[in-house]
Amino acid sequence: MTGTATGRPQAAPATWTADEMMSVAAARALRSGVVCFVGIGLPSTAANLARRTHAPDLVLVYESGTLGSKPDRLPLSIGDGILAQTADAVVSVPEIFNYWLQPGRMGVGFLSAAQLDRFGNINTTVIGPDYRDPVVRLPGAGGAPEIAASCREVIVVVRQSTRVFVERVDFVTSLGFGTGCGQRERLGLRGKGPVLVITDLGILEPDPQTCELTLTQTHPGVDLEQIRGATGWDLSVAAELHTTPPPTPRELEVLRALTRQGRP
Amino acid sequence: MAEIVRLSEAVEALVCDGDMLALEGFTHLIPFAAGHEIIRQGRRDLTLVRMTPDIVYDQLIGAGCARKLIFSWGGNPGVGSLHRFRDAVQNAWPRPLEIEEHSHAGMANRYVAGASGLPFAVLRGYVGTDLAAQTETVKPVTCPFTGEVLTAVPALNPDVTVVHAQQADRAGNVQMWGITGVQKEAVLAARRSLVTVEEIVDELQPRPGVVVLPTWTVDYVAHVPGGAHPSYAQDYSERDNDCYIAWDAVSRDRDAFTAWVAEHLVQPDGAAR
Numbered sequence: 216m217t218g219t220a221t222g223r224p225q226a227a228p229a230t231w232t233a234d235e236m237m238s239v240a241a242a243r244a245l246r247s248g249v250v251c252f253v254g255i256g257l258p259s260t261a262a263n264l265a266r267r268t269h270a271p272d273l274v275l276v277y278e279s280g281t282l283g284s285k286p287d288r289l290p291l292s293i294g295d296g297i298l299a300q301t302a303d304a305v306v307s308v309p310e311i312f313n314y315w316l317q318p319g320r321m322g323v324g325f326l327s328a329a330q331l332d333r334f335g336n337i338n339t340t341v342i343g344p345d346y347r348d349p350v351v352r353l354p355g356a357g358g359a360p361e362i363a364a365s366c367r368e369v370i371v372v373v374r375q376s377t378r379v380f381v382e383r384v385d386f387v388t389s390l391g392f393g394t395g396c397g398q399r400e401r402l403g404l405r406g407k408g409p410v411l412v413i414t415d416l417g418i419l420e421p422d423p424q425t426c427e428l429t430l431t432q433t434h435p436g437v438d439l440e441q442i443r444g445a446t447g448w449d450l451s452v453a454a455e456l457h458t459t460p461p462p463t464p465r466e467l468e469v470l471r472a473l474t475r476q477g478r479p
Numbered sequence: 480m481a482e483i484v485r486l487s488e489a490v491e492a493l494v495c496d497g498d499m500l501a502l503e504g505f506t507h508l509i510p511f512a513a514g515h516e517i518i519r520q521g522r523r524d525l526t527l528v529r530m531t532p533d534i535v536y537d538q539l540i541g542a543g544c545a546r547k548l549i550f551s552w553g554g555n556p557g558v559g560s561l562h563r564f565r566d567a568v569q570n571a572w573p574r575p576l577e578i579e580e581h582s583h584a585g586m587a588n589r590y591v592a593g594a595s596g597l598p599f600a601v602l603r604g605y606v607g608t609d610l611a612a613q614t615e616t617v618k619p620v621t622c623p624f625t626g627e628v629l630t631a632v633p634a635l636n637p638d639v640t641v642v643h644a645q646q647a648d649r650a651g652n653v654q655m656w657g658i659t660g661v662q663k664e665a666v667l668a669a670r671r672s673l674v675t676v677e678e679i680v681d682e683l684q685p686r687p688g689v690v691v692l693p694t695w696t697v698d699y700v701a702h703v704p705g706g707a708h709p710s711y712a713q714d715y716s717e718r719d720n721d722c723y724i725a726w727d728a729v730s731r732d733r734d735a736f737t738a739w740v741a742e743h744l745v746q747p748d749g750a751a752r
Contacts, residue, residue: 291720292556294506299657308661312584352568354554358583390607
C-alpha cells in the first residue's frame with residue numbers, strides 16, 4: 216500500500232509512502248539508551264532508523280544471540296553476519312532466551328503480526344479455525360511468545376487491513392491482553408504487554424480501563440473512515456485524536472539510504 | 480575420537496531411515512551440504528528437528544525424507560514462507576507431515592536438557608498462548624521451593640545431530656565462532672554427531688567467543704568447504720541473500736521444486752553427484 220500526504224503516490228520530494236510513515240513513527244517510539252529486542256522485517260527497519268537518527272545509544276538485541284548490534288546496513292535475517300560482527304557480545308541461543316530475555320532485562324520487544332486482535336493478541340501460526348487443518352500455515356512462534364511475555368513493553372509494527380486486524384485472532388501465538396485487562400497479571404506475566412501498535416495508517420494504544428486497542432493518532436493524509444475500513448472490529452477512537460507529525464527530510468533520507476542498501 | 484571421513488561416508492554410516500535427526504545452525508553455519516547428501520541418499524521417515532527449519536528443511540520435506548517436524552519457526556528468514564513445508568502441512572504433499580511445534584525458548588531449553596542429561600527443562604514460557612494446548616510436549620510444573628507454576632518441556636536427544644563449523648584440526652577437534660546458536664547443546668544432546676567444516680588446520684588458534692567441540696564429543700568430521708551455502712560461515716563466506724530470495728519462486732511450485740532437486744541433487748541417471 217502506498218499513500219502520501221495527499222493520499223496519492225507522487226514523485227515530489229515532500230511525499231512519502233505509507234510504509235515509510237510507519238517506519239518513521241515506529242522509530243520515534245524508541246528512546247536512546249533503551250534495550251530493544253528486535254524482530255526481523257518492519258521492526259528491524261524501524262529500530263535501525265531510530266539508532267541512526269534520534270537514538271544513537273539504542274541497544275539492539277537480536278534473538279540469534281547478538282547483544283548491542285550496530286549494523287551499517289539492514290540485515291535480511293536475524294542472523295546476518297553484520298549483526299554478530301558489530302555486536303558488543305554474541306551469546307548462544309539458550310543464553311539469549313534464558314539469561315537476557317526471561318528475567319526481564321529487555322526494555323522493549325518489537326514485533327510484527329500476521330493477525331492482531333482488539334486486545335493486541337498476535338497470531339503468526341495458522342489462519343483458519345483448525346490448527347490441525349489450517350487454511351494457511353504461517354511460520355510459527357519463533358521467539359515471539361516469550362518476547363511478548365517478558366519484555367517490559369511491547370511495540371507492534373504491522374500494516375493495517377481487515378485481513379490482519381481481526382475481531383479475534385485464529386490462534387494466540389503471543390499474548391497481548393488476552394480477553395482484557397488483568398489477564399496478563401493473573402497469568403503471572405511480568406511485562407506490560409503491547410503499549411503501542413504502529414501501522415501504516417495510524418497509531419493505536421490500549422485503553423487504560425479496558426485494554427482495548429484504541430486509535431490515538433492518524434498519519435497525515437489518512438482519514439478516520441479509511442482506518443475504520445481497514446479494521447475488522449468496531450474501532451474505538453480516542454476523544455483526543457492526534458495527527459502524527461510528518462516524516463522530516465532527515466528521517467526520510469536516512470530511511471531510504473538504509474532500505475536501498477539492505478532489503479530488496 | 481572423531482574420524483575424518485568424506486561427507487557421503489559419514490551420512491551413510493550415521494543417518495538411518497526413521498531416525499530423529501537435527502541439523503542445527505541459527506541462520507549462520509547451517510549444514511546445507513549434509514542436508515543435500517541426506518536427500519541424495521534417499522533417507523526416509525525422518526523426524527526432523529530444528530529451531531528454524533529454513534530452506535534446508537523445506538528441501539528435505541519437499542523431497543519426501545520427513546515423517547515429522549519438531550520446530551519453532553518455519554519460515555524463509557526475511558523473505559516469507561517455506562512453501563514445501565506449507566504444502567506438506569496443508570496438502571500432505573509429497574506425504575503427510577506430522578508437526579510438533581514450540582517456541583524458540585522452548586526448543587533451546589529442550590536441547591539444554593538433552594545436553595545436560597536431564598529429562599526436562601523448566602522455563603517461563605507459552606503462558607497464555609494456544610501453543611500449549613496443541614503441543615503435548617509442553618506441560619505445567621510446580622516449583623518445589625516456591626510453589627510457582629512454570630512450564631516444563633522434555634529433553635531432546637536426537638539420534639543424530641549435524642552441524643557445520645569453520646575449522647577442525649587433524650585430530651577432529653572442532654571450533655566455530657560468530658553466531659553459534661544452539662549447536663553445542665544439539666551435538667552434546669545427540670547419540671551420534673557429524674560436523675562438516677570449512678577447513679582442516681594443523682592447529683586451532685584460540686579466538687574470542689569460540690565454541691569448541693573436543694574430538695571425543697563428535698563421531699565424524701567431514702571437510703566440506705562452502706558446506707553452509709546459501710547460509711554462511713563467518714570469516715569464510717557471506718550469507719547469499721539473493722539465493723534465499725530466489726528460493727521463494729522455486730519452492731512455490733511443485734514442478735519447479737522437483738526440477739530443482741533433479742538438477743542440483745540427482746544426476747540424470749539417478750546416480751549421486
